[in-house]
Amino acid sequence: TGAHLGHTSLNIDSLRDLARKELVNVLDSDHGVENIYHLQPGPLETEHRNLIYICRPQVNYMKYIADTIHRHVNDHAGTYRYSLFFVPRRTAVCEKVLEDEGVFGDITMGEYHLDLIPLEDDLLSLEWDSTFKELYLDRDTTSIYYAAKALMRLQGIYGWFPRILGKGDYSKALCDMMLRMRREMAVDDLDVSQTTQMSQNIDSLIIIDRSVDLVTPLCTQLTYEGLIDEIFHIKNSFVEVDASLVSTAPAPTTSGSVSGSGSVSGSGTVPGKKKKVSLNGGDKLFSELRDLNFAVVGGLLNKVAKRINADYEERHNAKTMPQIRQFISKMGGLAAEHQSLRLHTSLAEQIMDYTMTDDFNKILEVQQNVVAGIATNKEPDYIEEMINKQVPLVQVLRLLCLYSLVNNGLKPKQYEFFSREILEVYGYEHIQTLENLRRLGMFTKQVTTKNSYNLVRRSLSLIVDEVNEHAPNDISYVYSGYAPLSVRLVQCVVYRGKDGKQAGSGGKGPGLPGGNGWKGFEEVLRMLPGRTFDEKQRVDDGQTIHSKRSNGQPPISLVFFLGGCTFTEVSATRFLASQDRGQRDFVICTTQILNGSTLIDSLVQKVPDPRTTA
């Protein structure tokens, strides 16, 4: 197992290097940083006179900074020097705030172009948490601009992507913006635009808009990493767990995300009993486990435990000096493995406790029935029961939205009933929450009885009855039977199966370049929201799409999930890469990692408690 993990032929390092170099440039002016503080409200306790802020261009951060400066001015005027770097770009709004606060002139400003952060070798993320809400609810397209900029940078490093395909209106907008940026570049900077070659490795970019597939993130993720995220919330590839789970020695992981990015970074111990643990491909055991269905994780952990034990036992066999020396040299690695085994065993135990609960299983059962389109009356009843038990609103909405999406809306009577229930149980401020969900089409009244989800489900065979979680043969293993629509679409376009069923078994050959693209799937795609597109990029000297690769490495498809993707979708995409004996690699880009709860949560209307603000 695990052979397919991580090692794509795309050299992410060059991207990492670029990010690192820029950070050095940014910090260079100050010759060494002595302390790193987290940006937060309130006074900043520091005796240093040179302050560098690195943060997202958000208004509240500007307020904090201005606040600090005001405080300092009162104390001892003029002795401080401030620098501020926006990640990834400065915005007029932020500058305006600083101006209004009267501190604009006190700050040296710059930009730190850290856009796509490599979480793994095959997973890049903008880590822009609010993208989904901004894009689809507020219709704020800033993040498309960031995404386009980031992709242009990628093209600057790796060459033009020969082909850009996608689905969804915002995907189209992103693609158009990239093409326009390229044209603008040709005008502004002829040299660069001409010297940039067609990409040797990346032969296609596939953009999938989150609005195309809202069903998937609402389902409970059943892979190991997905479940960790559902229960503990993985943030920037760190997870906070009880300190007792991890012993005092630091986790043996060094690679991973570029640290030191101000508001994003910081892995130090947190006050209280929580401890941050980094989870990434540097942990060998984790990289074996992460994409597996949780059902098999226990068995595998057991096997690994036995092996480690056997390795320890080997010391008895070490008789001669060279043997002993060999064993000692292995010891370090063994201890590290032991450490990570202990972490994952306790994580798995906690997840197990959670997955054994009645509530979890009941929710899961309802979910599975809903996505499989097995209509009974039990599902609404169960949701009603959840409301009556006052389980957290996010959970209720997650299931309710799933039900509404799959059934193309609720019957008017049902819709009003649930709306009323939610308002009366969770408070009237959620009039707005429901309005948000309605605008996104996630919780709606039924207008027609035509059910597009059912048609899509059938033609793309999203439901696979026989799932072998131990030796998966289809991406549906990640949800124990439901194949994430988004990844199925990627599969369709890359392996040109004639229809969904064949796409499931994987096409022959590496597919793409001159390939059919969306051909054969037009009908299904029409049922999904948003436009479909397929653009080809060329270099001016008439050079067309490369059919052969100079370095003999498998071609790479860049998959961009606009509006976020789940860990499960990442796993499913990795699984695609592992099929067909590595004829094609995938690198996943996304605006942020999300799951159903974080998605819904961003849409829930929050009201400051009058008692706490009083």
Next chain:
Amino acid sequence: LTLIESFQLKDTAQRIDMMKEAGKLYDKEHTFEAKAVEDAIRLIQVQAQLEKEYGELFTGLSISSTVYKLITINQSTRANKVRSDFKMPDKRFWWIKLRALVEIRDWEGVAAF
């Protein structure tokens, strides 16, 4: 939106005014929302009344939480009144009552079901 602003106001009277304002903004298409705003106003009024009577905080709670809290402070009759005022479905009321009784360890009350 005026409605959201209204939730942030501390003063009850101001909140009600603001909400009435907000309620008017919903046109005929949004009868449900308009009705909900009316209910919300009514709830705040009831809660203000309760606060005067029992000296406990009620504002900011939902209908269910209000009923729940009433039962936990042994005011079942008042709870019943709120329940009928807002036409709460029986099923939900019994759930609330059960949980509330367990919370205050009123096992006799539980047994009386």
